[in-house]
Amino acid sequence: MRKISAHLILDGRDRCYPKGILTLEDDGTILDIEDTGGVLHESAEVEFFSGILVPGFVNAHCHLELSHLEGAFPEGMGMVPFLKKVVEGRDAELSVIWKAAERADLLMHKNGIVAVGDISNGTNSFEIKRDSKIKYHTFIEALGFSPDRAAKAFGWAKNCLEVGQNLGLTSSIVPHSPYSVSETLFRAIAAEAKETGSILSIHSQESTGEDELYRSGTGEMIGHLRNNLSIETTFFQPTGKNSIESILGYLPSQNNLLLIHNLYTDQADIDFIKSAREPGKTWFALCPLSNLYIQNKLPDIDLLRNNALKICLGTDSLVSNHQLSILEEMKIIQNACPEITLGELTTWATYNGANALNMVDWAGSIEVGKHPGINLLTGMDMGLEKLLPGTRVRKIC
Numbered sequence: 001m002r003k004i005s006a007h008l009i010l011d012g013r014d015r016c017y018p019k020g021i022l023t024l025e026d027d028g029t030i031l032d033i034e035d036t037g038g039v040l041h042e043s044a045e046v047e048f049f050s051g052i053l054v055p056g057f058v059n060a061h062c063h064l065e066l067s068h069l070e071g072a073f074p075e076g077m078g079m080v081p082f083l084k085k086v087v088e089g090r091d092a093e094l095s096v097i098w099k100a101a102e103r104a105d106l107l108m109h110k111n112g113i114v115a116v117g118d119i120s121n122g123t124n125s126f127e128i129k130r131d132s133k134i135k136y137h138t139f140i141e142a143l144g145f146s147p148d149r150a151a152k153a154f155g156w157a158k159n160c161l162e163v164g165q166n167l168g169l170t171s172s173i174v175p176h177s178p179y180s181v182s183e184t185l186f187r188a189i190a191a192e193a194k195e196t197g198s199i200l201s202i203h204s205q206e207s208t209g210e211d212e213l214y215r216s217g218t219g220e221m222i223g224h225l226r227n228n229l230s231i232e233t234t235f236f237q238p239t240g241k242n243s244i245e246s247i248l249g250y251l252p253s254q255n256n257l258l259l260i261h262n263l264y265t266d267q268a269d270i271d272f273i274k275s276a277r278e279p280g281k282t283w284f285a286l287c288p289l290s291n292l293y294i295q296n297k298l299p300d301i302d303l304l305r306n307n308a309l310k311i312c313l314g315t316d317s318l319v320s321n322h323q324l325s326i327l328e329e330m331k332i333i334q335n336a337c338p339e340i341t342l343g344e345l346t347t348w349a350t351y352n353g354a355n356a357l358n359m360v361d362w363a364g365s366i367e368v369g370k371h372p373g374i375n376l377l378t379g380m381d382m383g384l385e386k387l388l389p390g391t392r393v394r395k396i397c
């Protein structure tokens with residue numbers, strides 16, 4: 001057993017305890033949270049840390065299996081050239097993929113991440129996730145814009161799901177994006193999701209090309225499908241609507257759904273999402289450093305925040321990020337949205353992600369009975385309770 005305290009404890013649900021005391025079991029389970037009212041009497045049994053204690057971070061979106069492509073592509077390529085490069089470069093020797101994924105997993109652990117929503121297009125990273133100290137939910141992505149490919153793509157995803165389940169991984173089959181999944185494939189994924197109640201995720205509105213594809217059947221994304229992927233696209237009928245409005249109806253509204261990126265999501269899209277889905281079942285996963293890397297652009301964070309949406313944070317993969325650190329993503333958000341409090345930002349970085357990934361029984365908040373991991377943030381502006389460029393995270397347990 002261990003008692004710890006710091007200048008401030010943020011519990012992940014926007015409650016704070018100045019100089020509160022946490023009593024922890026040896027395995028990190030929280031036995032007690034003492035609200036000292038900010039007055040801490042010196043005691044030999046309490047370890048005091050200078051800084052702020054927060055729950056372990058939850059990375060809602062990553063692709064561990066792409067870690068070997070770290071630094072392979074320059075920044076600012078734009079979406080379609082980036083996608084082309086990933087398709088061309090993702091294959092490598094298994095030993096190379098494993099080594100990089102293993103290193104990335106350790107890096108996330110060191111950065112205070114306790115849970116990850118991780119995309120897999122195959123089984124390459126499964127053993128690493130099984131053996132990790134981090135708890136993963138694996139999103140097995142099905143891909144195929146041509147309806148002819150649907151049966152094969154879904155069959156492949158089902159095989160991966162079975163391999164994952166045999167290794168004890170929690171996993172679900174999800175669509176990659178509106179521009180890479182046909183209606184037939186969407187319907188197969190949705191039927192499975194409805195039956196199992198599984199968690200869904202989709203890359204959404206990461207580029208203007210995606211909306212243009214659905215609105216008018218023109219633009220860079222249709223060019224990518226035809227020219228880079230050699231897909232025959234004459235079957236495709238534009239809907240005259242944005243991508244999210246065109247495809248959301250395929251997905252069961254009662255399942256948890258993580259919408260990833262939301263770089264071009266506007267108020268009309270948000271109104272539609274709210275009307276189409278059951279309340280409390282949709283999360284907006286933001287990966288700001290990845291968006292800056294690929295397109296030098298951030299989502300309209302104020303818009304998402306003003307709509308009181310459930311926001312969580314992801315790093316995306318090392319292909320489009322120099323690090324896998326939720327703290328570094330938080331710094332970008334705070335700079336873009338200075339009025340956000342550290343309490344709210346911590347909720348995005350912890351509780352909301354755990355909630356989306358169905359892990360709130362143990363992760364995401366400092367509550368009695370949970371074992372969420374505890375991080376210490378140091379090098380803060382303690383007066384303003386703001387992150388600084390030099391703020392660091394240290395794993396306490």
Ligand SMILES: [Zn+2]
Nearest residue numbers: 061063203316
């Ligand atoms: Zn992604």
